[in-house]
Amino acid sequence: MSKPFTPKVVTANALLExxxxxxxxxxxxxxxxxxxxxxxxxxxxxLRVLFGQSQRNDVVGVYLIDVTVTENxxxxxxxxxxxxxxxxxxxxxxxQAELA
Amino acid sequence: xxxxxxxxxxxxxxxxxxxxxxxxxxxxxxxxEDEFKPLRLMNGLYLQLHAYMLRVAIPYGTLNGEQxxxxxxxxxxWDKGYGHFTTRQNIQYNWPELRDVPDMLDAxxxxxxxxxxxxxxxxxxxxxxxxxxxxxxxxxxxxxTAELLRQWSTDHPEFQFLxxxxxxxxxxxxxxxxxTKAHDIGLRMVRNDAGEPGYEVIVGGGLGRTPMxxxxxxxxxxxxxxxxxxxxxxSVYNLLGRRDNKYKARIKITVHENGIDTIxxxxxxxxxxxxxxxxxxxxxxxxxxxxxxxAPDFLxxxxxxxxxxxxxxxxxxxxxxxxxxKHRNDDYAIVSISIKKQGQTPGDATSEQMRVMAEIAxxxxxxxxxxxxxxxxxxxxxxxxxxxxxHARLKAVELATxxxxxxxxxxxCPGMDYCALATARSIPVAQQIxxxxxxxxxxHDIGELKIKISGxxxxxxxxxxxxxxxxxxxxxxxxxxQITLGGDHTETAEVGQRAGPGFAYDEIVPAIERIIDTYxxxxxxxxxxFITAYRRLGxxxxxxxxxxxVKADAA
Numbered sequence: 001m002s003k004p005f006t007p008k009v010v011t012a013n014a015l016l017e018x019x020x021x022x023x024x025x026x027x028x029x030x031x032x033x034x035x036x037x038x039x040x041x042x043x044x045x046x047l048r049v050l051f052g053q054s055q056r057n058d059v060v061g062v063y064l065i066d067v068t069v070t071e072n073x074x075x076x077x078x079x080x081x082x083x084x085x086x087x088x089x090x091x092x093x094x095x096q097a098e099l100a
Numbered sequence: 101x102x103x104x105x106x107x108x109x110x111x112x113x114x115x116x117x118x119x120x121x122x123x124x125x126x127x128x129x130x131x132x133e134d135e136f137k138p139l140r141l142m143n144g145l146y147l148q149l150h151a152y153m154l155r156v157a158i159p160y161g162t163l164n165g166e167q168x169x170x171x172x173x174x175x176x177x178w179d180k181g182y183g184h185f186t187t188r189q190n191i192q193y194n195w196p197e198l199r200d201v202p203d204m205l206d207a208x209x210x211x212x213x214x215x216x217x218x219x220x221x222x223x224x225x226x227x228x229x230x231x232x233x234x235x236x237x238x239x240x241x242x243x244x245t246a247e248l249l250r251q252w253s254t255d256h257p258e259f260q261f262l263x264x265x266x267x268x269x270x271x272x273x274x275x276x277x278x279x280t281k282a283h284d285i286g287l288r289m290v291r292n293d294a295g296e297p298g299y300e301v302i303v304g305g306g307l308g309r310t311p312m313x314x315x316x317x318x319x320x321x322x323x324x325x326x327x328x329x330x331x332x333x334x335s336v337y338n339l340l341g342r343r344d345n346k347y348k349a350r351i352k353i354t355v356h357e358n359g360i361d362t363i364x365x366x367x368x369x370x371x372x373x374x375x376x377x378x379x380x381x382x383x384x385x386x387x388x389x390x391x392x393x394x395a396p397d398f399l400x401x402x403x404x405x406x407x408x409x410x411x412x413x414x415x416x417x418x419x420x421x422x423x424x425x426k427h428r429n430d431d432y433a434i435v436s437i438s439i440k441k442q443g444q445t446p447g448d449a450t451s452e453q454m455r456v457m458a459e460i461a462x463x464x465x466x467x468x469x470x471x472x473x474x475x476x477x478x479x480x481x482x483x484x485x486x487x488x489x490x491h492a493r494l495k496a497v498e499l500a501t502x503x504x505x506x507x508x509x510x511x512x513c514p515g516m517d518y519c520a521l522a523t524a525r526s527i528p529v530a531q532q533i534x535x536x537x538x539x540x541x542x543x544h545d546i547g548e549l550k551i552k553i554s555g556x557x558x559x560x561x562x563x564x565x566x567x568x569x570x571x572x573x574x575x576x577x578x579x580x581x582q583i584t585l586g587g588d589h590t591e592t593a594e595v596g597q598r599a600g601p602g603f604a605y606d607e608i609v610p611a612i613e614r615i616i617d618t619y620x621x622x623x624x625x626x627x628x629x630f631i632t633a634y635r636r637l638g639x640x641x642x643x644x645x646x647x648x649x650v651k652a653d654a655a
Contacts, residue, residue: 013147013151015126015127015133015198016127016197016198016199017151017197017198018147018148018150018151018152018196018197018198019150019151020149020150056129056132056133057127057128057129060133060147061133061147077577078577079516079574079577079578079579080149080516080574083149083516083517083525084149084150087150088150088194088517088518088527089517089525089527089528090445090448090517090527090528090531091180091445093150093180093194093195094150094151095150
C-alpha cells in the first residue's frame with residue numbers, strides 16, 4: 001500500500017532575485033508561504049509542479065515541499081524549508097527582515 | 101604581487117562581456133536554466149537557499165588594499181554590507197541579484213580579480229600558505245608557482261569539463277599551512293640532495309564523503325618541470341577518472357581504484373610526451389612572475405615602541421602573544437587579524453572592517469593582505485614598531501580579538517543558513533561554542549585547539565582534519581551532529597576518528613564541553629596541547645565523557 005498523501009506546496013526561487021517563492025491558487029508566485037496553495041492530492045500536485053516548471057523565465061528549481069496546515073496557514077514540516085521561509089539564523093536578513 | 105598585463109585585462113574584459121550577454125539572454129528567455137546554469141557556475145554564480153551567491157577567487161589568498169577596498173565597495177553596493185571568506189581563500193557574497201552580477205564582475209576586473217572557475221568541474225582557485233613570502237621557515241615564496249598555475253589552468257581548453265572539480269594547493273615551507281595533503285594535487289617545496297628547490301608532489305588527497313590523505317606521486321620534481329607534470333596528472337585523470345558516479349569521480353578515487361603505482365606510470369609516460377611541448381615558455385613566464393613577487397623594502401627603524409607597549413599594555417600583550425607569528429625579518433611580524441570575535445560568524449567581515457584592513461595594509465604593511473584557509477585575514481609584513489597603532493585601529497572595529505589558534509578560532513562552512521547542499525547549520529554551532537568558552541574564561545587556558553565544522557558530508561568546513569571535527573547531518577528530519585577527534589591538517593595530516601553516535605542541536609555544545617573538561621583533567625600540564633593529549637590518551641576517556649550512559653550500562 002502506498003503512503004497516504006500529505007499536504008504540499010509548490011516552491012521555487014525567483015529568477016532575478018533568487019528569493020524563495022511559493023505558487024498560489026491563482027497561478028501567481030508569492031514571497032510568503034501564507035499565500036501558497038495547499039495541495040491535497042497527488043495528481044493535482046504533479047500538475048502544479050508542471051505548471052511551475054513552465055514558468056521558466058520567472059522561476060528556477062521548482063519542487064514540492066511537505067507542509068502542515070495550521071491556523072496561520074501552511075507551515076513546513078522540515079527544518080530546511082523552515083529556514084527558507086525566514087532566512088539565515090546569524091543575521092536578520094532575508095524574509096524575516098523583509099516580511100516583518 | 102602579480103599585476104595584470106594587457107593580455108590578462110583583455111581576457112577578463114572579454115569574458116565578462118560574454119557573461120553579461122549570457123545573463124541578458126537568460127533574462128529575456130533565450131536561454132533556459134539548464135542551458136544557463138553551467139555558464140553561471142563557470143563564472144562563480146550559485147543559486148543557494150535564499151538567494152544567489154557569487155564566489156570570488158582571491159588567488160593564493162593574496163590581495164592588496166585597493167582590491168580589499170573593491171571587495172568592500174561591492175558588499176555595500178550590490179550585497180548586504182559584508183562578505184564571507186572561505187576555506188579555499190575565496191570571498192562569497194550571499195545576496196546578489198542576477199542583473200547586478202555582470203557589474204560586480206566588471207568592478208572586480210578593474211582591480212584584477214575574477215570569479216572564473218570558482219565552481220564547476222574545473223581546476224579551482226589555487227590556494228597557498230597565507231604566510232607565503234613572510235614565514236621564517238620558508239624555502240621559497242610559493243606564490244609565483246601558484247600564479248603560474250592560475251594562468252595555466254584558467255580557461256585551459258582541455259580541462260573545462262573534468263570528471264569532477266580539481267583543487268591544487270602549494271606551500272613553500274616544510275610546515276604545511278595550506279592543507280596540501282587534502283587536495284587533488286598538493287605541492288610542498290623541498291630541496292634535493294644538491295640543495296636545489298623543487299616540489300614533493302602529492303596527489304589524491306581530499307575530504308568530503310570519502311576522506312583520504314594524499315599520496316606522494318614524486319618525492320622530488322624539479323621546479324622547471326612543474327607545468328608539464330601538472331598537465332600530465334590532470335590529463336591522466338581526465339581520461340581515467342570516473343564519470344559514471346559523481347561520488348567516485350574525484351582523483352582520490354581514481355588513485356585509490358587504480359593504485360598510486362599505475363597512476364605514477366601513466367603520469368610519467370604522459371609527462372615525457374608533454375615536456376618537450378612546453379619548450380621553455382613556461383619558465384620565461386615564471387621568471388616574469390617571480391620578478392613581481394620581490395620582497396618589500398623592509399624598514400630598519402627601532403622596534404622600541406613595540407617593546408614599550410608590550411610591557412605596559414596587557415591587552416596588547418595578549419593580542420601579540422596570540423595573533424603574531426615570527427617573520428623572517430626579526431624586526432617584522434606576521435599579524436593574523438581574527439575575523440572570529442566570539443559570537444560572530446566565522447569568516448565574515450563587514451565592509452567597514454574591510455576598509456580599515458585595507459587602510460592599515462597601505463599605511464603600515466607594504467600594501468599586502470592575505471586570506472587564510474582558516475578564514476582569517478593576515479598582514480604578512482608589519483614592522484614591529486607599528487603594532488601598537490595597528491592594534492588600536494583594529495580594536496576600534498572589533499577586529500582585535502586575541503584568539504588565533506584557540507577554541508573560538510573555528511572554521512565553519514555557511515551550512516544550512518545559506519547553502520543549498522547543507523544538511524544542518526554550522527554557523528550557530530560555532531557561535532555558541534565560541535561564546536560558551538569565552539564566558540567560562542577558559543579559552544587561553546585550553547590553548548591550541550582546532551575545531552572545524554561542516555554542515556554536510558562535503559566537508560567544506562574541513563571537519564575531518566580538525567582536532568575536534570563536527571559534522572552536521574539530517575537524521576530523520578532533525579539536525580544531528582557527529583563528532584570526530586584527532587584530525588590533523590598539517591604536514592602530519594590525519595583524518596579524525598568518529599567518536600560515536602551524533603548529538604542533537606541543543607546537545608552539541610555540552611558535548612564539546614565534556615571533551616574539553618576531560619582534556620583539562622587528563623593533560624600532563626598546561627603545556628600539553630589537546631592534540632598531543634589525545635594522541636597519548638586515545639579515544640577511550642573522551643568517549644566515556646561523551647557517552648556516560650553507555651559506560652553506566654556496561655558497568
